Amino acid sequence: MVSSSSSSSYVVGTVKGPGETGNQYVFITSDTRHVKIGEYVYYELSPEADEVAAGQPDRPLSILGKISDRSLIEHLPDRIFADTEISPQTIAALVGFTDLNPEIYEVSVDVIGHFEKGLGFMNPRRSPNPGAKVILASDEMLKGILSKKQVGEPGSAHIGSILLRGANAVPVAIDVKELVSTHMAILAGTGSGKSYTAGVLIEELMSPQNRAAVLIFDPHGEYGTLQEMQTNDRFFDPSDGYQPKVKMMTPEHIRIRLSSLDYYDLVMLLPGMSERQQAILNKAFRILHRHRKGEARWCVQDLIAAVR
Numbered sequence: 001m002v003s004s005s006s007s008s009s010y011v012v013g014t015v016k017g018p019g020e021t022g023n024q025y026v027f028i029t030s031d032t033r034h035v036k037i038g039e040y041v042y043y044e045l046s047p048e049a050d051e052v053a054a055g056q057p058d059r060p061l062s063i064l065g066k067i068s069d070r071s072l073i074e075h076l077p078d079r080i081f082a083d084t085e086i087s088p089q090t091i092a093a094l095v096g097f098t099d100l101n102p103e104i105y106e107v108s109v110d111v112i113g114h115f116e117k118g119l120g121f122m123n124p125r126r127s128p129n130p131g132a133k134v135i136l137a138s139d140e141m142l143k144g145i146l147s148k149k150q151v152g153e154p155g156s157a158h159i160g161s162i163l164l165r166g167a168n169a170v171p172v173a174i175d176v177k178e179l180v181s182t183h184m185a186i187l188a189g190t191g192s193g194k195s196y197t198a199g200v201l202i203e204e205l206m207s208p209q210n211r212a213a214v215l216i217f218d219p220h221g222e223y224g225t226l227q228e229m230q231t232n233d234r235f236f237d238p239s240d241g242y243q244p245k246v247k248m249m250t251p252e253h254i255r256i257r258l259s260s261l262d263y264y265d266l267v268m269l270l271p272g273m274s275e276r277q278q279a280i281l282n283k284a285f286r287i288l289h290r291h292r293k294g295e296a297r298w299c300v301q302d303l304i305a306a307v308r
Contacts, residue, residue, distance in 0.1 A: 010034065012041060015132040019108050024068070025127055026108050027134045035107055039067045039164050040137040043128045045114075063124050064137060064145070065109035074104035109134070115145040139169045147173040157204035159197070176210055195222045202226060206244040208237035224248065259297045280307060 013029030025043075029035050044060040080088045113121040142162065149156030151171045157179060162170040179201070186194045199222075205212040206229060216223055229235045229244040236243050261269075263285045267278060284306035288298060291306075 009138055010136040011133045012136050013107060013134040015043060015128045015130055015134060016106065017130050018127050023111050023123075024108055025065070025111065026106050028073075029105050029107055029134070030103060032103065032105070034136050035067065035070065035105065036164055037067050037070060040142055041065055041067060041109060041134050042137050042141075043132045043134050045124055045126065045128065061114040061124065062141070063114050063128070064112045064121075064141075066112060067107055068110045069108040070105050072103060073106045074102075076102050121145075139165060142170045146170070148175045148178075149173050152209060154209045156209065157201055159200055159204070176205065176212070180205075180212070199223060199226065203229060203235075207235055208242050211242065257297065258300055258303075 012031045012034050013027040015025055015027045017026060018024065019026050035041075042062045042064045045063050046060050076088055111124065113123045115121055142165075143150070146162075147156075151158045151173045153173075155176045156173040157176050158171055158173045160172055161168050162172065186197055188194050202214055202216065202223070203226070204210065205214055216226075218224075227246045227248065230246055263282055266281060266285065267273065270281070273281070284303060288303055288306040
């Protein structure tokens with residue numbers, strides 16, 4: 001459990017009530033500096049007796065959420081903004097508005113849950129009470145719960161940091177084991193950085209703390225710069241001299257033994273064949289294997305002879 005009593009905790013608003021969905025709540029704030037869409041906040045929830053009896057920690061839980069919307073509900077009168085030559089603050093002061101932050105916002109938060117080490121995020125069973133204080137999540141809190149692996153740990157892949165905080169204030173790392181144990185797709189629009197993201201992941205896989213062997217099929221030649229890892233000090237481990245080795249092979253360097261291919265490989269190498277042509281090729285392929293049983297190799301001339 002990450003403590004919510006960090007010295008950098010900062011109250012940004014007060015809970016108004018439930019949101020539009022069961023997984024949302026709204027709070028009221030005049031803070032425009034810290035309250036931004038995408039920012040992380042939390043409220044504290046004290047466990048009830050039955051929850052403690054069921055095994056939940058007997059201490060306040062920090063319920064993390066992410067701001068998803070912000071709307072202005074109270075502000076200076078529109079007429080104050082009509083004169084473009086004089087600042088609205090000056091006009092407001094003349095007519096008696098002295099509040100330094102006259103704008104009031106209603107903010108929607110999507111609940112993520114409270115974090116328990118070893119278990120991950122758990123959804124709370126109760127919504128926050130109206131009047132509960134909403135607190136800006138500290139950098140240390142986010143670092144401890146948004147990344148299973150911390151940057152530099154064996155098995156971690158550092159992919160970037162949260163943009164709403166200071167540069168590298170909250171780095172984000174993913175678990176390499178989870179990354180390579182299943183299929184993964186990087187989906188985004190043209191020019192948005194898919195290849196760059198894939199390159200970052202590859203570099204992290206080959207970094208000193210992971211030392212993975214990676215095979216890349218690169219038909220568009222997008223990853224040639226990975227060769228620079230071989231001379232980049234960032235990837236060098238002085239304890240044992242580890243440095244990634246990158247070997248690039250072009251089509252001219254690759255030779256595939258024809259006899260190692262099966263019928264479906266041949267069909268892919270000979271596109272545009274009619275069904276009759278495919279049937280003839282299939283028959284010839286079976287004849288070739290039947291007559292040359294026990295012989296490991298055959299060539300294109302043997303296949304042509306079988307077709308004939």
